[in-house]
Amino acid sequence: MPSQVRDIADEFLATLHPYDSLPSDARSELAASLVSVEASKGQQIYTVGAPLEGLYLIVSGEVEIHEPNGALVSILGPRNSFGERGLMRDGLAATSAQTVSDTLLYIVPSEVFLRLIRDSADFARFFNRSRAANTSADTLYTLPVSDLMTRDPATCGPETELVAAARVMRDRRISCLVVTEGDRPIGILTTRDLTDKALAEGLAGATPVAQVMTVDPVALTPDALCADVLHQMLERHIGHLPIVEGERLVGIVTQTDLTRHRAISSGGMIRQIADAGDPAALAGVVTRIPDLLVHLVAAGSRHDIVTRLVTDVADAATRRLLALAEAQLGAPPVPYLWLACGSQGRREQTGVSDQDNCLILGAAARAEDMEYFQALARFVSDGLDVCGYYHCPGEMMATNPRWCQPLPVWRDYFAGWIRKPDPMAQMLASVMFDLRPIGGEIGLYGQLIAETLEQASLNSIFVAHMIANSVKHVPPLSLFRSFATIRSGEHKDSVDLKLNGVVPVVDLARIYAIQSKLQVVNTRDRLLAAAETDALSPSGARDLIDAYDLIAATRLHHQVGCIQAGKKPDNFMIPGTLSDLERSHLRDAFVVVKTMQSALAHGKAMIL
Missing domain, CATH: 1.20.120 (Four Helix Bundle (Hemerythrin (Met), subunit A))
Structure with a gap:
Protein backbone atom coordinates (compact mmCIF):
# COMPACT_ATOMS: atom_id res chain seq x y z
CA MET A 1 0.00 0.00 0.00
CA PRO A 2 1.48 3.41 -0.96
CA SER A 3 2.38 5.50 2.09
CA GLN A 4 0.16 8.40 0.97
CA VAL A 5 -2.91 6.14 0.80
CA ARG A 6 -2.06 4.69 4.20
CA ASP A 7 -1.78 8.21 5.68
CA ILE A 8 -5.14 9.24 4.24
CA ALA A 9 -6.81 6.08 5.55
CA ASP A 10 -5.24 6.12 9.00
CA GLU A 11 -4.87 9.82 9.77
CA PHE A 12 -7.86 11.41 8.04
CA LEU A 13 -10.65 8.94 7.30
CA ALA A 14 -10.11 6.95 10.51
CA THR A 15 -10.87 10.10 12.53
CA LEU A 16 -13.96 11.14 10.56
CA HIS A 17 -17.37 9.56 11.10
CA PRO A 18 -18.80 7.44 9.49
CA TYR A 19 -15.58 6.53 7.65
CA ASP A 20 -14.14 5.40 10.99
CA SER A 21 -16.79 2.65 11.06
CA LEU A 22 -15.39 1.00 7.93
CA PRO A 23 -13.08 -2.02 8.23
CA SER A 24 -9.46 -0.97 7.77
CA ASP A 25 -9.16 -2.66 4.36
CA ALA A 26 -12.36 -0.99 3.11
CA ARG A 27 -11.10 2.35 4.42
CA SER A 28 -7.81 1.83 2.58
CA GLU A 29 -9.72 0.96 -0.60
CA LEU A 30 -11.76 4.14 -0.19
CA ALA A 31 -8.58 6.17 0.39
CA ALA A 32 -7.12 4.79 -2.84
CA SER A 33 -10.21 5.90 -4.78
CA LEU A 34 -10.11 9.50 -3.54
CA VAL A 35 -9.27 12.22 -6.04
CA SER A 36 -7.08 14.96 -4.60
CA VAL A 37 -7.82 18.48 -5.84
CA GLU A 38 -5.84 21.62 -5.04
CA ALA A 39 -7.89 24.75 -5.63
CA SER A 40 -6.56 28.30 -5.46
CA LYS A 41 -8.30 31.16 -3.70
CA GLY A 42 -11.49 32.25 -5.49
CA GLN A 43 -11.72 29.14 -7.67
CA GLN A 44 -15.20 27.91 -8.61
CA ILE A 45 -15.70 24.25 -7.55
CA TYR A 46 -19.07 23.89 -9.23
CA THR A 47 -22.16 25.95 -10.12
CA VAL A 48 -25.87 25.32 -9.60
CA GLY A 49 -27.12 22.57 -11.89
CA ALA A 50 -23.67 21.28 -12.82
CA PRO A 51 -23.01 17.52 -12.77
CA LEU A 52 -21.25 16.54 -9.54
CA GLU A 53 -18.06 14.50 -9.63
CA GLY A 54 -18.71 13.14 -6.15
CA LEU A 55 -18.76 14.06 -2.49
CA TYR A 56 -16.28 16.80 -1.56
CA LEU A 57 -14.27 16.53 1.68
CA ILE A 58 -12.35 19.60 2.84
CA VAL A 59 -8.86 18.74 4.08
CA SER A 60 -7.61 22.31 4.46
CA GLY A 61 -8.82 25.76 3.47
CA GLU A 62 -12.34 27.16 3.25
CA VAL A 63 -15.22 26.95 0.77
CA GLU A 64 -18.17 29.29 0.31
CA ILE A 65 -21.62 27.82 -0.43
CA HIS A 66 -24.00 30.07 -2.35
CA GLU A 67 -27.74 29.90 -2.93
CA PRO A 68 -29.03 29.76 -6.51
CA ASN A 69 -29.72 33.53 -6.29
CA GLY A 70 -26.07 34.16 -5.36
CA ALA A 71 -26.60 34.79 -1.63
CA LEU A 72 -23.82 33.52 0.63
CA VAL A 73 -25.20 31.02 3.14
CA SER A 74 -22.17 29.39 4.78
CA ILE A 75 -18.40 29.04 4.83
CA LEU A 76 -17.13 25.50 5.39
CA GLY A 77 -13.80 24.54 6.89
CA PRO A 78 -11.69 21.38 7.26
CA ARG A 79 -13.47 18.06 7.90
CA ASN A 80 -16.74 19.36 6.46
CA SER A 81 -18.26 17.87 3.32
CA PHE A 82 -20.59 19.16 0.63
CA GLY A 83 -22.40 18.00 -2.50
CA GLU A 84 -24.21 15.00 -1.02
CA ARG A 85 -27.69 16.48 -1.44
CA GLY A 86 -27.32 16.73 -5.20
CA LEU A 87 -25.68 13.32 -5.45
CA MET A 88 -28.55 11.62 -3.66
CA ARG A 89 -31.21 13.45 -5.65
CA ASP A 90 -30.25 13.68 -9.33
CA GLY A 91 -26.47 14.06 -9.47
CA LEU A 92 -26.71 17.82 -10.12
CA ALA A 93 -25.50 20.57 -7.78
CA ALA A 94 -28.26 22.29 -5.79
CA THR A 95 -25.94 25.16 -4.76
CA SER A 96 -22.66 26.64 -5.95
CA ALA A 97 -19.28 26.31 -4.23
CA GLN A 98 -16.21 28.55 -4.41
CA THR A 99 -12.97 28.58 -2.42
CA VAL A 100 -12.24 31.37 0.05
CA SER A 101 -8.54 30.51 0.34
CA ASP A 102 -6.12 27.99 -1.12
CA THR A 103 -7.90 24.70 -0.45
CA LEU A 104 -7.14 21.00 -0.56
CA LEU A 105 -10.10 18.73 -1.31
CA TYR A 106 -10.66 15.01 -1.55
CA ILE A 107 -13.43 13.88 -3.86
CA VAL A 108 -15.23 10.60 -3.12
CA PRO A 109 -16.29 9.54 -6.66
CA SER A 110 -20.03 9.43 -7.17
CA GLU A 111 -20.18 5.71 -7.77
CA VAL A 112 -18.10 5.00 -4.67
CA PHE A 113 -20.23 7.29 -2.52
CA LEU A 114 -23.51 5.78 -3.73
CA ARG A 115 -22.15 2.25 -3.22
CA LEU A 116 -21.23 3.12 0.37
CA ILE A 117 -24.73 4.47 0.89
CA ARG A 118 -26.16 1.23 -0.43
CA ASP A 119 -23.85 -1.16 1.40
CA SER A 120 -23.10 0.53 4.73
CA ALA A 121 -25.73 1.03 7.42
CA ASP A 122 -23.70 3.86 8.96
CA PHE A 123 -23.53 5.72 5.66
CA ALA A 124 -27.21 5.17 4.98
CA ARG A 125 -28.09 6.50 8.42
CA PHE A 126 -25.93 9.61 8.23
CA PHE A 127 -26.50 10.53 4.58
CA ASN A 128 -30.18 9.62 4.26
CA ARG A 129 -31.68 12.88 5.39
CA SER A 130 -35.25 11.63 5.28
CA ARG A 131 -34.36 9.20 8.07
CA ALA A 132 -37.18 6.93 7.02
CA ALA A 133 -38.67 4.61 9.51
CA ASN A 134 -36.50 1.63 10.36
CA THR A 135 -39.09 -0.61 11.82
CA SER A 136 -38.89 -4.34 12.33
CA ALA A 137 -41.29 -7.12 13.17
CA ASP A 138 -40.20 -7.00 16.80
CA THR A 139 -38.57 -3.71 17.78
CA LEU A 140 -37.75 -5.02 21.25
CA TYR A 141 -35.38 -7.59 19.77
CA THR A 142 -33.51 -5.03 17.67
CA LEU A 143 -33.50 -2.22 20.25
CA PRO A 144 -30.01 -1.36 21.57
CA VAL A 145 -29.58 -1.96 25.29
CA SER A 146 -28.45 1.65 25.68
CA ASP A 147 -31.97 2.81 24.73
CA LEU A 148 -33.66 0.69 27.39
CA MET A 149 -31.28 0.43 30.35
CA THR A 150 -31.63 2.37 33.58
CA ARG A 151 -28.60 4.59 33.92
CA ASP A 152 -26.81 5.15 37.25
CA PRO A 153 -28.36 2.10 38.95
CA ALA A 154 -28.52 1.88 42.73
CA THR A 155 -25.41 0.31 44.23
CA CYS A 156 -23.92 -0.69 47.55
CA GLY A 157 -20.62 -2.04 48.84
CA PRO A 158 -20.07 -5.72 49.78
CA GLU A 159 -19.89 -4.81 53.47
CA THR A 160 -23.37 -3.18 53.47
CA GLU A 161 -25.72 -4.81 55.99
CA LEU A 162 -28.73 -6.68 54.60
CA VAL A 163 -31.21 -4.56 56.53
CA ALA A 164 -29.70 -1.35 55.12
CA ALA A 165 -29.80 -2.76 51.59
CA ALA A 166 -33.43 -3.85 52.04
CA ARG A 167 -34.40 -0.36 53.19
CA VAL A 168 -32.81 1.22 50.13
CA MET A 169 -34.68 -1.14 47.85
CA ARG A 170 -37.95 -0.48 49.69
CA ASP A 171 -37.57 3.31 49.69
CA ARG A 172 -36.55 3.49 46.04
CA ARG A 173 -39.08 0.86 44.97
CA ILE A 174 -36.49 -1.19 43.11
CA SER A 175 -35.91 -4.92 42.94
CA CYS A 176 -32.13 -5.08 43.10
CA LEU A 177 -28.86 -3.44 44.11
CA VAL A 178 -25.61 -3.87 42.21
CA VAL A 179 -22.77 -4.60 44.61
CA THR A 180 -19.63 -2.75 43.54
CA GLU A 181 -16.01 -2.21 44.37
CA GLY A 182 -15.29 1.24 43.03
CA ASP A 183 -17.06 1.31 39.64
CA ARG A 184 -16.72 -2.43 39.07
CA PRO A 185 -19.75 -4.69 39.67
CA ILE A 186 -18.82 -7.75 41.74
CA GLY A 187 -22.29 -9.01 42.62
CA ILE A 188 -26.00 -8.36 42.54
CA LEU A 189 -28.56 -8.48 45.36
CA THR A 190 -32.23 -8.99 44.50
CA THR A 191 -35.44 -9.12 46.49
CA ARG A 192 -35.49 -12.88 45.84
CA ASP A 193 -32.05 -13.16 47.46
CA LEU A 194 -33.40 -11.39 50.54
CA THR A 195 -36.31 -13.79 50.88
CA ASP A 196 -34.75 -17.08 49.73
CA LYS A 197 -31.20 -16.72 51.03
CA ALA A 198 -31.52 -14.36 53.99
CA LEU A 199 -35.00 -14.39 55.53
CA ALA A 200 -35.68 -18.08 54.87
CA GLU A 201 -32.30 -19.02 56.38
CA GLY A 202 -32.77 -16.77 59.42
CA LEU A 203 -29.73 -14.58 58.74
CA ALA A 204 -29.26 -11.54 60.95
CA GLY A 205 -30.01 -8.11 59.51
CA ALA A 206 -26.39 -7.13 60.12
CA THR A 207 -25.10 -9.81 57.74
CA PRO A 208 -23.02 -8.30 54.91
CA VAL A 209 -24.65 -8.50 51.50
CA ALA A 210 -21.51 -10.28 50.25
CA GLN A 211 -22.76 -13.46 51.93
CA VAL A 212 -26.07 -13.42 50.04
CA MET A 213 -25.40 -11.72 46.71
CA THR A 214 -24.96 -13.49 43.38
CA VAL A 215 -21.25 -13.27 42.69
CA ASP A 216 -19.88 -12.09 39.31
CA PRO A 217 -23.26 -11.60 37.62
CA VAL A 218 -23.56 -11.93 33.86
CA ALA A 219 -23.18 -8.50 32.25
CA LEU A 220 -23.59 -7.04 28.76
CA THR A 221 -22.36 -3.88 27.04
CA PRO A 222 -24.53 -0.91 25.93
CA ASP A 223 -24.18 -1.86 22.25
CA ALA A 224 -25.78 -5.27 22.84
CA LEU A 225 -29.34 -5.81 21.64
CA CYS A 226 -32.30 -6.32 23.92
CA ALA A 227 -32.59 -9.72 22.29
CA ASP A 228 -29.27 -10.56 23.98
CA VAL A 229 -30.73 -9.51 27.33
CA LEU A 230 -33.83 -11.60 26.84
CA HIS A 231 -31.84 -14.65 25.76
CA GLN A 232 -29.54 -14.42 28.78
CA MET A 233 -32.50 -14.06 31.14
CA LEU A 234 -34.31 -17.04 29.68
CA GLU A 235 -31.24 -19.27 29.55
CA ARG A 236 -29.94 -18.46 33.03
CA HIS A 237 -33.29 -17.91 34.80
CA ILE A 238 -32.35 -14.42 35.94
CA GLY A 239 -34.26 -11.15 35.95
CA HIS A 240 -31.50 -8.52 36.24
CA LEU A 241 -28.51 -7.80 33.97
CA PRO A 242 -25.85 -5.16 34.74
CA ILE A 243 -24.54 -3.18 31.76
CA VAL A 244 -20.84 -2.36 31.72
CA GLU A 245 -18.27 -0.51 29.65
CA GLY A 246 -15.02 -2.32 30.25
CA GLU A 247 -15.29 -3.06 33.96
CA ARG A 248 -17.26 0.11 34.76
CA LEU A 249 -20.96 -0.18 35.66
CA VAL A 250 -23.08 2.13 33.47
CA GLY A 251 -26.62 0.73 33.79
CA ILE A 252 -28.95 -2.18 34.41
CA VAL A 253 -31.82 -3.88 32.57
CA THR A 254 -34.54 -5.80 34.41
CA GLN A 255 -37.48 -7.93 33.38
CA THR A 256 -39.66 -4.99 34.41
CA ASP A 257 -37.91 -2.81 31.83
CA LEU A 258 -38.66 -5.34 29.10
CA THR A 259 -42.28 -5.65 30.17
CA ARG A 260 -42.73 -1.90 30.40
CA HIS A 261 -41.32 -1.45 26.91
CA ARG A 262 -43.81 -3.91 25.45
CA ALA A 263 -46.67 -2.28 27.39
CA ILE A 264 -46.02 1.25 26.13
CA SER A 265 -48.20 2.13 23.17
CA SER A 266 -50.39 5.05 22.23
CA GLY A 267 -53.30 2.64 21.79
CA GLY A 268 -52.96 1.30 25.32
CA MET A 269 -52.74 4.81 26.72
CA ILE A 270 -55.81 5.96 24.81
CA ARG A 271 -57.77 2.95 26.08
CA GLN A 272 -56.87 3.93 29.66
CA ILE A 273 -57.76 7.56 28.97
CA ALA A 274 -61.21 6.54 27.76
CA ASP A 275 -61.83 4.83 31.14
CA ALA A 276 -60.41 7.64 33.33
CA GLY A 277 -62.92 8.99 35.83
CA ASP A 278 -61.30 12.34 36.63
CA PRO A 279 -58.40 14.63 35.59
CA ALA A 280 -56.06 13.04 38.13
CA ALA A 281 -56.57 9.61 36.57
CA LEU A 282 -55.96 11.12 33.13
CA ALA A 283 -52.73 12.67 34.36
CA GLY A 284 -51.52 9.28 35.53
CA VAL A 285 -51.70 8.08 31.93
CA VAL A 286 -50.48 11.20 30.14
CA THR A 287 -47.36 11.46 32.32
CA ARG A 288 -46.10 8.35 30.49
CA ILE A 289 -45.70 10.33 27.25
CA PRO A 290 -41.91 10.66 27.77
CA ASP A 291 -41.71 6.85 27.89
CA LEU A 292 -43.84 6.65 24.74
CA LEU A 293 -41.58 9.17 23.02
CA VAL A 294 -38.45 7.18 23.90
CA HIS A 295 -40.13 3.94 22.79
CA LEU A 296 -41.22 5.30 19.41
CA VAL A 297 -37.92 6.98 18.59
CA ALA A 298 -35.92 3.93 19.67
CA ALA A 299 -38.11 1.81 17.38
CA GLY A 300 -37.00 3.93 14.41
CA SER A 301 -40.39 5.54 13.79
CA ARG A 302 -40.37 8.54 11.46
CA HIS A 303 -40.68 11.88 13.25
CA ASP A 304 -44.13 12.69 11.87
CA ILE A 305 -45.42 9.29 12.98
CA VAL A 306 -44.03 9.88 16.48
CA THR A 307 -45.60 13.31 16.83
CA ARG A 308 -48.89 12.07 15.37
CA LEU A 309 -49.14 9.30 17.99
CA VAL A 310 -48.10 11.61 20.82
CA THR A 311 -50.73 14.13 19.69
CA ASP A 312 -53.38 11.39 19.54
CA VAL A 313 -52.92 10.99 23.29
CA ALA A 314 -53.56 14.72 23.81
CA ASP A 315 -56.64 14.55 21.57
CA ALA A 316 -58.04 11.62 23.53
CA ALA A 317 -57.38 13.37 26.86
CA THR A 318 -59.16 16.49 25.58
CA ARG A 319 -62.22 14.54 24.42
CA ARG A 320 -62.38 12.67 27.73
CA LEU A 321 -62.27 15.97 29.62
CA LEU A 322 -65.08 17.31 27.41
CA ALA A 323 -67.17 14.24 28.27
CA LEU A 324 -66.43 14.62 32.00
CA ALA A 325 -67.32 18.31 31.79
CA GLU A 326 -70.67 17.59 30.15
CA ALA A 327 -71.38 14.90 32.75
CA GLN A 328 -70.85 17.50 35.47
CA LEU A 329 -72.44 20.54 33.78
CA GLY A 330 -75.22 18.88 31.82
CA ALA A 331 -75.96 18.97 28.10
CA PRO A 332 -74.70 22.06 26.25
CA PRO A 333 -77.35 24.67 25.42
CA VAL A 334 -76.19 24.88 21.77
CA PRO A 335 -73.82 22.82 19.62
CA TYR A 336 -70.13 23.63 20.07
CA LEU A 337 -66.77 22.63 18.64
CA TRP A 338 -63.52 22.44 20.62
CA LEU A 339 -60.49 23.07 18.41
CA ALA A 340 -56.75 22.87 19.02
CA CYS A 341 -54.18 25.12 17.39
CA GLY A 342 -50.41 25.27 17.64
CA SER A 343 -48.51 21.98 17.69
CA GLN A 344 -51.57 19.97 18.75
CA GLY A 345 -53.56 21.44 15.88
CA ARG A 346 -50.81 20.44 13.45
CA ARG A 347 -50.41 17.00 15.10
CA GLU A 348 -46.79 17.81 15.87
CA GLN A 349 -46.58 17.54 19.65
CA THR A 350 -43.36 16.27 21.18
CA GLY A 351 -42.26 16.00 24.80
CA VAL A 352 -42.68 19.75 25.42
CA SER A 353 -46.07 21.40 24.93
CA ASP A 354 -48.43 23.98 26.34
CA GLN A 355 -52.09 24.11 25.30
CA ASP A 356 -53.60 26.30 22.58
CA ASN A 357 -57.32 25.90 21.99
CA CYS A 358 -60.60 27.66 21.34
CA LEU A 359 -64.35 27.10 21.16
CA ILE A 360 -66.67 27.80 18.24
CA LEU A 361 -70.30 27.94 19.35
CA GLY A 362 -73.43 27.50 17.27
CA ALA A 363 -74.82 30.68 15.73
CA ALA A 364 -77.86 30.44 18.03
CA ALA A 365 -75.74 30.93 21.17
CA ARG A 366 -77.07 33.64 23.50
CA ALA A 367 -75.33 35.77 26.11
CA GLU A 368 -76.77 33.62 28.91
CA ASP A 369 -75.20 30.51 27.35
CA MET A 370 -71.70 31.85 27.87
CA GLU A 371 -71.64 30.89 31.55
CA TYR A 372 -71.97 27.23 30.61
CA PHE A 373 -69.20 27.35 28.02
CA GLN A 374 -66.85 29.29 30.26
CA ALA A 375 -67.34 26.62 32.92
CA LEU A 376 -66.72 23.88 30.34
CA ALA A 377 -63.59 25.67 29.09
CA ARG A 378 -62.22 26.05 32.63
CA PHE A 379 -62.84 22.37 33.41
CA VAL A 380 -61.09 21.16 30.26
CA SER A 381 -58.25 23.66 30.32
CA ASP A 382 -57.49 23.08 34.00
CA GLY A 383 -57.68 19.32 33.41
CA LEU A 384 -55.17 19.59 30.57
CA ASP A 385 -52.91 21.61 32.84
CA VAL A 386 -53.05 18.84 35.46
CA CYS A 387 -52.04 16.41 32.71
CA GLY A 388 -48.95 18.48 31.90
CA TYR A 389 -50.28 20.55 29.00
CA TYR A 390 -49.67 23.77 30.86
CA HIS A 391 -51.77 26.91 30.43
CA CYS A 392 -50.75 29.03 27.45
CA PRO A 393 -48.82 32.09 28.73
CA GLY A 394 -50.47 34.19 26.00
CA GLU A 395 -53.96 32.98 27.04
CA MET A 396 -54.62 31.50 23.62
CA MET A 397 -57.22 29.24 25.22
CA ALA A 398 -60.96 28.75 25.28
CA THR A 399 -60.99 30.13 28.84
CA ASN A 400 -60.32 33.54 27.30
CA PRO A 401 -63.77 34.90 26.31
CA ARG A 402 -62.28 36.23 23.10
CA TRP A 403 -61.65 32.67 21.93
CA CYS A 404 -65.01 31.28 23.01
CA GLN A 405 -67.48 32.83 20.58
CA PRO A 406 -70.37 31.97 18.21
CA LEU A 407 -69.61 31.13 14.58
CA PRO A 408 -70.56 34.58 13.17
CA VAL A 409 -68.01 36.24 15.47
CA TRP A 410 -65.31 33.86 14.22
CA ARG A 411 -66.19 34.77 10.64
CA ASP A 412 -65.73 38.43 11.52
CA TYR A 413 -62.39 37.65 13.22
CA PHE A 414 -60.90 36.03 10.14
CA ALA A 415 -62.35 38.61 7.74
CA GLY A 416 -60.88 41.42 9.88
CA TRP A 417 -57.41 39.85 10.05
CA ILE A 418 -57.37 39.41 6.28
CA ARG A 419 -58.74 42.89 5.56
CA LYS A 420 -56.31 44.68 7.91
CA PRO A 421 -53.17 42.57 8.41
CA ASP A 422 -51.44 44.61 11.11
CA PRO A 423 -48.77 42.83 13.25
CA MET A 424 -51.32 41.56 15.78
CA ALA A 425 -53.58 40.28 13.01
CA GLN A 426 -50.62 38.49 11.42
CA MET A 427 -49.73 36.79 14.70
CA LEU A 428 -53.30 35.72 15.38
CA ALA A 429 -53.85 34.53 11.84
CA SER A 430 -50.66 32.44 12.05
CA VAL A 431 -52.09 30.64 15.06
CA MET A 432 -55.66 30.33 13.87
CA PHE A 433 -54.80 28.98 10.44
CA ASP A 434 -53.52 25.89 12.28
CA LEU A 435 -56.89 25.06 13.85
CA ARG A 436 -58.05 21.44 13.95
CA PRO A 437 -61.37 20.14 15.35
CA ILE A 438 -61.00 17.88 18.40
CA GLY A 439 -64.48 17.33 19.86
CA GLY A 440 -68.02 18.52 19.25
CA GLU A 441 -69.97 19.52 16.15
CA ILE A 442 -67.38 19.39 13.35
CA GLY A 443 -69.77 21.03 10.87
CA LEU A 444 -69.18 24.37 12.60
CA TYR A 445 -65.67 24.52 11.10
CA GLY A 446 -65.73 23.11 7.57
CA GLN A 447 -67.49 26.02 5.86
CA LEU A 448 -65.62 28.58 7.95
CA ILE A 449 -62.14 27.43 6.92
CA ALA A 450 -63.13 27.04 3.25
CA GLU A 451 -64.45 30.61 3.15
CA THR A 452 -61.43 31.95 5.03
CA LEU A 453 -58.85 30.30 2.78
CA GLU A 454 -60.68 31.59 -0.29
CA GLN A 455 -60.60 35.16 1.04
CA ALA A 456 -56.99 34.92 2.18
CA SER A 457 -55.61 33.46 -1.06
CA LEU A 458 -57.21 36.24 -3.10
Missing part, protein backbone atom coordinates in the same frame (compact mmCIF):
# COMPACT_ATOMS: atom_id res chain seq x y z
CA ASN A 459 -55.81 39.06 -0.94
CA SER A 460 -52.22 39.55 -2.15
CA ILE A 461 -51.52 42.26 0.46
CA PHE A 462 -52.53 39.91 3.29
CA VAL A 463 -50.40 37.11 1.84
CA ALA A 464 -47.41 39.46 1.50
CA HIS A 465 -47.72 40.55 5.12
CA MET A 466 -48.03 36.95 6.26
CA ILE A 467 -44.89 36.11 4.30
CA ALA A 468 -43.02 38.98 5.96
CA ASN A 469 -44.13 37.69 9.34
CA SER A 470 -43.20 34.09 8.50
CA VAL A 471 -39.53 34.85 7.70
CA LYS A 472 -38.82 36.54 11.04
CA HIS A 473 -37.72 33.21 12.48
CA VAL A 474 -34.48 32.35 10.71
CA PRO A 475 -32.31 29.21 10.80
CA PRO A 476 -29.31 29.49 13.17
CA LEU A 477 -26.67 29.94 10.47
CA SER A 478 -23.43 31.83 10.93
CA LEU A 479 -21.14 32.58 8.00
CA PHE A 480 -17.98 31.69 9.84
CA ARG A 481 -19.00 29.29 12.61
CA SER A 482 -21.54 27.23 10.71
CA PHE A 483 -24.09 27.58 13.52
CA ALA A 484 -25.22 30.81 15.16
CA THR A 485 -25.53 29.65 18.76
CA ILE A 486 -27.14 31.42 21.68
CA ARG A 487 -24.46 33.69 23.15
CA SER A 488 -25.43 33.94 26.81
CA GLY A 489 -27.82 32.79 29.49
CA GLU A 490 -29.07 29.37 30.50
CA HIS A 491 -28.85 27.97 26.96
CA LYS A 492 -25.49 29.47 25.97
CA ASP A 493 -23.73 27.77 23.02
CA SER A 494 -26.89 25.91 21.95
CA VAL A 495 -29.32 26.27 19.06
CA ASP A 496 -33.09 26.36 19.51
CA LEU A 497 -34.33 23.48 17.36
CA LYS A 498 -37.90 24.67 17.74
CA LEU A 499 -37.83 28.45 17.26
CA ASN A 500 -35.00 28.47 14.70
CA GLY A 501 -35.40 24.90 13.44
CA VAL A 502 -38.92 23.59 12.89
CA VAL A 503 -40.82 26.89 13.22
CA PRO A 504 -39.36 28.43 10.03
CA VAL A 505 -40.55 25.38 8.07
CA VAL A 506 -43.93 25.43 9.82
CA ASP A 507 -44.32 29.07 8.79
CA LEU A 508 -43.33 28.37 5.19
CA ALA A 509 -45.77 25.49 4.92
CA ARG A 510 -48.58 27.65 6.29
CA ILE A 511 -47.97 30.25 3.57
CA TYR A 512 -48.08 27.59 0.85
CA ALA A 513 -51.35 26.33 2.33
CA ILE A 514 -52.89 29.81 2.30
CA GLN A 515 -51.75 30.49 -1.26
CA SER A 516 -53.19 27.19 -2.51
CA LYS A 517 -56.27 27.04 -0.25
CA LEU A 518 -55.11 23.79 1.34
CA GLN A 519 -57.18 22.70 4.34
CA VAL A 520 -54.56 20.30 5.74
CA VAL A 521 -52.72 21.69 8.78
CA ASN A 522 -49.88 19.22 9.39
CA THR A 523 -46.61 20.77 8.17
CA ARG A 524 -45.36 17.75 6.23
CA ASP A 525 -48.79 17.18 4.68
CA ARG A 526 -48.91 20.83 3.66
CA LEU A 527 -45.55 20.56 1.91
CA LEU A 528 -46.59 17.38 0.10
CA ALA A 529 -49.88 18.96 -0.98
CA ALA A 530 -48.16 22.20 -2.03
CA ALA A 531 -45.88 20.20 -4.32
CA GLU A 532 -48.99 19.34 -6.33
CA THR A 533 -49.77 23.06 -6.84
CA ASP A 534 -48.01 26.12 -8.27
CA ALA A 535 -47.05 27.30 -4.78
CA LEU A 536 -44.01 25.03 -4.51
CA SER A 537 -41.93 23.33 -7.18
CA PRO A 538 -41.45 19.56 -6.93
CA SER A 539 -37.68 19.96 -6.40
CA GLY A 540 -38.21 22.68 -3.81
CA ALA A 541 -40.72 20.48 -2.03
CA ARG A 542 -38.32 17.52 -1.97
CA ASP A 543 -35.51 19.65 -0.58
CA LEU A 544 -37.68 21.31 2.03
CA ILE A 545 -39.28 18.04 3.14
CA ASP A 546 -35.84 16.45 3.46
CA ALA A 547 -34.59 19.42 5.47
CA TYR A 548 -37.65 19.42 7.70
CA ASP A 549 -37.40 15.67 8.29
CA LEU A 550 -33.80 16.01 9.44
CA ILE A 551 -34.39 19.03 11.68
CA ALA A 552 -37.50 17.53 13.27
CA ALA A 553 -35.84 14.15 13.77
CA THR A 554 -32.77 15.80 15.32
CA ARG A 555 -35.07 17.65 17.72
CA LEU A 556 -36.81 14.41 18.73
CA HIS A 557 -33.52 12.59 19.27
CA HIS A 558 -32.31 15.48 21.42
CA GLN A 559 -35.46 15.35 23.55
CA VAL A 560 -35.12 11.59 23.97
CA GLY A 561 -31.55 12.14 25.09
CA CYS A 562 -32.79 14.60 27.72
CA ILE A 563 -35.35 12.08 28.98
CA GLN A 564 -32.81 9.27 29.13
CA ALA A 565 -30.48 11.55 31.10
CA GLY A 566 -33.23 12.16 33.67
CA LYS A 567 -33.92 15.72 32.51
CA LYS A 568 -37.03 17.43 31.20
CA PRO A 569 -37.05 17.44 27.40
CA ASP A 570 -36.24 20.79 25.80
CA ASN A 571 -35.36 22.22 22.39
CA PHE A 572 -31.87 23.54 23.08
CA MET A 573 -29.14 21.40 21.53
CA ILE A 574 -25.40 22.07 21.63
CA PRO A 575 -24.10 21.39 18.09
CA GLY A 576 -20.88 19.96 19.48
CA THR A 577 -22.81 16.92 20.71
CA LEU A 578 -23.25 15.84 17.08
CA SER A 579 -20.65 14.18 14.89
CA ASP A 580 -18.98 16.18 12.11
CA LEU A 581 -21.26 14.68 9.48
CA GLU A 582 -24.40 15.15 11.56
CA ARG A 583 -23.49 18.81 12.00
CA SER A 584 -22.84 19.07 8.28
CA HIS A 585 -26.24 17.60 7.43
CA LEU A 586 -28.04 19.81 9.92
CA ARG A 587 -26.26 22.85 8.54
CA ASP A 588 -27.27 21.85 5.00
CA ALA A 589 -30.87 21.46 6.15
CA PHE A 590 -30.81 24.98 7.58
CA VAL A 591 -29.33 26.24 4.29
CA VAL A 592 -32.28 24.74 2.40
CA VAL A 593 -34.76 26.44 4.74
CA LYS A 594 -32.97 29.79 4.40
CA THR A 595 -32.95 29.42 0.62
CA MET A 596 -36.69 28.77 0.56
CA GLN A 597 -37.29 31.74 2.88
CA SER A 598 -35.27 33.96 0.53
CA ALA A 599 -37.27 32.76 -2.46
CA LEU A 600 -40.57 33.39 -0.69
CA ALA A 601 -39.46 36.83 0.54
CA HIS A 602 -38.40 37.75 -3.00
CA GLY A 603 -41.85 36.81 -4.25
CA LYS A 604 -43.39 38.96 -1.51
CA ALA A 605 -41.32 41.94 -2.59
CA MET A 606 -42.60 41.51 -6.14
CA ILE A 607 -46.18 41.60 -4.82
CA LEU A 608 -45.59 44.79 -2.86
